[in-house]
Amino acid sequence: MKFLIADDHELFLQGLEFVLHKEYAKAEIVLANSYSAIFDVLKKQKDFDLILTDLAMPGANWFEALEKIHHDCPEVPIIIISAVFDKDILQKTFDIGVSGYISKSFPNSLIISAINLVLAGGMYIPPEILQMSMNVSPEPMRNLIKDLNETKKPKRADGNILTPRQTEVLQCLAKGLSNKQIAYELGLSEGTVKIHITLLMRTLEVSNRVAAILEGKKLGILQNE
Numbered sequence: 001m002k003f004l005i006a007d008d009h010e011l012f013l014q015g016l017e018f019v020l021h022k023e024y025a026k027a028e029i030v031l032a033n034s035y036s037a038i039f040d041v042l043k044k045q046k047d048f049d050l051i052l053t054d055l056a057m058p059g060a061n062w063f064e065a066l067e068k069i070h071h072d073c074p075e076v077p078i079i080i081i082s083a084v085f086d087k088d089i090l091q092k093t094f095d096i097g098v099s100g101y102i103s104k105s106f107p108n109s110l111i112i113s114a115i116n117l118v119l120a121g122g123m124y125i126p127p128e129i130l131q132m133s134m135n136v137s138p139e140p141m142r143n144l145i146k147d148l149n150e151t152k153k154p155k156r157a158d159g160n161i162l163t164p165r166q167t168e169v170l171q172c173l174a175k176g177l178s179n180k181q182i183a184y185e186l187g188l189s190e191g192t193v194k195i196h197i198t199l200l201m202r203t204l205e206v207s208n209r210v211a212a213i214l215e216g217k218k219l220g221i222l223q224n225e
Helices: 009-025 035-044 060-070 087-096 110-119 126-132 137-151 164-174 180-186 190-204 211-216
Strands: 003-007 026-030 049-052 079-080 102-103
Touching: 003 009, 003 035, 009 026, 009 110, 026 035, 035 060, 049 110, 060 079, 060 087, 079 110, 087 102, 087 110, 087 190, 164 180, 164 190, 164 211, 180 190, 190 211
Parallel strands: 003 026, 003 049, 049 079, 079 102
Antiparallel strands: none
8 A cells, every 4th residue: 555645744744644654554655745745756756656745835835736636636635634724725626536535633543534435436525624614403414425335335325326315316407407596495405405416417528517417318317309
C-alpha cells in the first residue's frame, strides 16, 4: 500500500505519518509540505492508493490544486483532512472528485475508519458537517450517510449502479426539476440534493445534468419516452 500525505505543519504531518505506519505497517508513505511538493511527487510517481492532504497550503489555490491532482491521478482517491468546515467548500471538493473530508480534531481511530472506508471504495462525509451545514435532521442524515457509502459498490441485483435515492433524484432531473423542487418533492434539503447529484454524476461518469439523463436512459435506469 502506498500513501501520499501532505500538510504544511511539520508536527501534524509527522504525527499523521506515525498514525498511518502504526495501522498500515508495510505501507510506503511519501510526505509533502505544499501543493508544489505534491505536484513534484506526482511528476515522478502516480501509483498511490490514497492521497491525504490538507486543504489550505502554500503553492497553489486549493481548488485549482485539487482539480489538477484529480486530473493527473483520476483513479487515486483523495481525502481532505482539514480544520476548515464550510458547506460551500465541502460541496466544491466533492464536485472536483474528492472521496472524503476529515476533521483534524477527529480521534485517530475515526480517521483510520474513514480512510478504510475510502480505500474500500466508499466516501466519507462527517455526519456532524452534514447536520451542521446542511440542516439535515438525524434520521434523513443517517440515510444519506448510508447512501453515500453505497455509491461505489457493484451493481445491485436489478442491474442499477445507482442507489435508490440517487435513482429518485435522477428521475426528478429527467422531469426538469430544479434543486429546490427536487428537495421539496423528496423531502430533502437543497444541500443534500446537491450531494446526491454530485455522486450520481460521478457514478455515471458524466459532467452535467443532460449527460446524466442521457446516460440514465442508455443504462435503462430511466425509461425512454
